Amino acid sequence: MINKLLITFPFVVYCCHSIAQTDSTVKKCNECHGKIIAQEVIHPATETCDKCHQSNGQPHPLENVMGFSMAATVPELCYNCHDPKNTKKNIHSPVVEGKCLTCHTPHSSPEFFLLKQYPPSMVCKECHDLKGTEKKVTHPPVAEGKCNKCHNPHQSDEDHFLKSETSRLCIKCHKKQGEELKDGNVHPPFRNNCALCHKPHGSNENKLLDMSPPELCFYCHDDMKNKVEKSSTVHGAVTENKGCVNCHSPHASAQPMFLHNEPKELCLNCHNKTMTSGNRTISNINELLQKGKSVHEAINKNGCIACHDPHASSNSKLLIKPMPEGSYAPASDENFALCFTCHKSELIENEISVSTGFRNGDKNLHFVHIHGKKGRSCNICHNPHGSLNDHLIKEKTKFGSWEMPMNYKSSESGGSCLPGCHVERKYER
Secondary structure, eight states, X not given: OXXXXXXXXXXXXXXXXXXXXSSSOOOOHHHHHGGGGOSSEEOGGGGSGGXXXXXOSSOSSBTTBOOEEESSOTTHHHHTTSOOOOOSSEEOHXXXXXXXXXXXXXXXXXXXXXXXXXXHHHHHTTTSOOOSTTSSEEOHHHHTTOGGGTBOSSEESSGGGBSSOHHHHHTTTOHHHHHHTTSSEEOHHHHHOGGGTBOSSEEXXXXXXXXXXXXXXXXXXXXXXXXXHHOSEEOHHHHSTTGGGGTBOSSEESSGGGBSSOHHHHHHHHSSSOEEETTEEEOXXXXXXXXXXXXXXXXXXXXXXXXXXXXXXXXXXXXXXXXXXSSBOOOOTTTTTTGGGTSOGGGTTOSXXXXXXXEETTEEHHHHHHOSTTOBOHHHHBOSSEESSGGGBOSEEEETTEEEEOOEEEETTEEEEOOTXXXXXXXXX
16 A cells, blocks of 8 residues: 555644744744644645744734734635646536635645545535445445545546546446457447446446346337337347346447357357246257258358347247248248248249259149148258258157157158158159
């Protein structure tokens, strides 16, 4: 710890100028007034008392007779040594009113800056209602009573007498966050004003947040709030644990949309294990993609958001467009809108077609499977993420409570399958 005395000029005072006396003995000021300069921090002006005190010609010392007068009134007296220029936009009212002695003692003090009390908050609270100390989380400078860490007690061009613009002020202590400003995408509140999200004194939320996510994020992102409130399916990452911060950096990121990681990898940070959501079991997608012989090209190209909305959706499984839930669905573009975002709808429109690899000669076997009273849904045969078989064909498929084996084999010119629903059938293109 830095010694106070080295900072605040600890002059030892021996006043030896002549003064009017009632007898022939000439005394030094500190022989009678030694107590007022006996504290650890001593005002440099006390080196010679006559800088501030001047004899008025009356005998001294004499009871009820004031032998000395102030050389000038405060604050003019203080301005003989201290710069009187108040040039900043905001000037603290005691400074405007010249009430230096509201906060400082003129001779000596046990505290830095000749403050009347220490820490500085003890002086500040004489006029200010210091909020934050009663909260669950208190900003360390506030807990230590060091208001002057952030505020200039005399004047400032910033609101609230801050020492500098908010974000620049914060990163003087929060070095790690300062480094984040170098990232490619910086969240505007982080760049412009940390206090838009964080309470500078105290909060009942972690990280001194104004409120907990996602409510804090929704304060600005009201479009997302409306979407989440109106959607039938909401991503647990939005509402659970840290809310939006599960996926997005609140400060800055090298990734678009302030994501913590590249989108696909970000999703797989959680979807690397079997999960449950209500009555639904979600497979270990990462394992499926790692072990799969075939992986859905949409995932490789655009990541999970090619099919899923990462926030909320009116469709099941957070899908961006409708997709039938059960095993059977009428063959229509609307029912399979999700698949036809990328695939051509002619897969189910023409019985004779050479635009698909799943054909016997020119007979379109997609058309055969999806049409009729019991038109099969795409997800009966295909796993939309990845599979140990070619063409995303499942190894087993759910049929009621039965895990039905598919027994699919591919060949250069076609393939065959022997599922539980029919005998082995082959196709040749």
